[in-house]
Amino acid sequence: GQQLNQSPQSMFIQEGEDVSMNCTSSSIFNTWLWYKQDPGEGPVLLIALYKAGELTSNGRLTAQFGITRKDSFLNISASIPSDVGIYFCAGRSTGANSKLTFGKGITLSVRP
Amino acid sequence: KAGVTQTPRYLIKTRGQQVTLSCSPISGHRSVSWYQQTPGQGLQFLFEYFSETQRNKGNFPGRFSGRQFSNSRSEMNVSTLELGDSALYLCASSRQGTQHQHNSPLHFGNGTRLTVT
Numbered sequence: 001g002q003q004l005n006q007s008p009q010s011m012f013i014q015e016g017e018d019v020s021m022n023c024t025s026s027s028i029f030n031t032w033l034w035y036k037q038d039p040g041e042g043p044v045l046l047i048a049l050y051k052a053g054e055l056t057s058n059g060r061l062t063a064q065f066g067i068t069r070k071d072s073f074l075n076i077s078a079s080i081p082s083d084v085g086i087y088f089c090a091g092r093s094t095g096a097n098s099k100l101t102f103g104k105g106i107t108l109s110v111r112p
Numbered sequence: 113k114a115g116v117t118q119t120p121r122y123l124i125k126t127r128g129q130q131v132t133l134s135c136s137p138i139s140g141h142r143s144v145s146w147y148q149q150t151p152g153q154g155l156q157f158l159f160e161y162f163s164e165t166q167r168n169k170g171n172f173p174g175r176f177s178g179r180q181f182s183n184s185r186s187e188m189n190v191s192t193l194e195l196g197d198s199a200l201y202l203c204a205s206s207r208q209g210t211q212h213q214h215n216s217p218l219h220f221g222n223g224t225r226l227t228v229t
Contacts, residue, residue, distance in 0.1 A: 033218075035220075040222070042116070042220030042221050042223050043220045044220070045217050048217045088154075088155065098168075099157050100157070100218055101157070102147075102154055102157075105154055
């Protein structure tokens with residue numbers, strides 16, 4: 001089945017630093033989504049990407065849809081303490097009935 | 113606009129019992145998906161409903177079932193609970209319906225935390 005790989009499992013950065021997260025797949029996707037989950041809450045959509053090569057920003061967050069359609073990355077610039085959480089990538093392949101597949105997430109810690 | 117609402121937030125059951133979880137999607141959203149989240153396995157897809165029909169199903173045993181009502185609200189049921197069913201159960205809705213809308217992203221509720229003892 002389709003699998004999304006996110007690594008490492010955890011990242012530790014200093015407040016103010018930039019951080020980049022990568023997500024790779026063995027399959028081609030036509031949609032890439034990035035979500036953030038805070039403790040005790042459901043994942044919240046950060047950025048949605050629908051076209052190969054697309055680069056989209058949402059405040060300090062920037063994400064890109066890889067040209068090969070098999071990867072995506074998320075950049076967070078000038079990190080702040082509230083960026084702490086679990087970041088999930090998700091991809092959907094072609095077909096109206098295809099399901100969304102999630103990576104296992106990266107837990108981000110920000111040291112003040 | 114209200115988000116996805118899941119009830120109850122917390123539930124404690126014993127092995128062998130059955131449980132029903134409820135989800136109200138965002139107004140206007142016709143697709144509802146269910147995911148199981150555990151620390152070791154991440155988000156695992158259970159099933160997706162659209163217009164009261166199950167459109168997609170993950171690799172879970174038949175003890176896990178669901179349904180969708182005409183107002184798009186959905187329920188999932190787990191029968192004969194096992195300890196390993198302890199997890200956060202997340203519901204998500206989207207506009208996804210026609211081929212034109214198939215790229216609409218999922219919007220999640222805050223989940224139901226199920227503990228099986």
